[in-house]
Amino acid sequence: MNKKILGAVLGLGVLMASAAASAHVNVDVGIGVPGYYAQQAPVYVAPPPPVVVGYGGYGGYRDDGWREREWRRREWRHHEWREHRWHDRHGY
Numbered sequence: 437m438n439k440k441i442l443g444a445v446l447g448l449g450v451l452m453a454s455a456a457a458s459a460h461v462n463v464d465v466g467i468g469v470p471g472y473y474a475q476q477a478p479v480y481v482a483p484p485p486p487v488v489v490g491y492g493g494y495g496g497y498r499d500d501g502w503r504e505r506e507w508r509r510r511e512w513r514h515h516e517w518r519e520h521r522w523h524d525r526h527g528y
Contacts, residue, residue, distance in 0.1 A: 522528075
């Protein structure tokens with residue numbers, strides 16, 4: 437029995453010794469040589485054009501909003517004039 441234990445201890449010792457022997461240490465010596473580093477020139481890219489999706493609300497004309505406001509103003513004046521005439525006829 438002692439021989440078996442001694443054989444096991446020796447076998448484990450050999451395995452540990454081989455693992456320790458395979459572990460190695462590197463020693464590196466670096467000599468710093470100053471070099472030249474040039475940063476790249478910046479690249480400017482134009483922004484992408486705006487994305488137009490669907491149909492515009494003004495019918496394609498730049499001044500459609502102005503035309504609509506003018507039409508509403510005329511309609512309002514016409515309505516006010518009709519109301520004024522109604523008040524005149526009925527004595528209000």
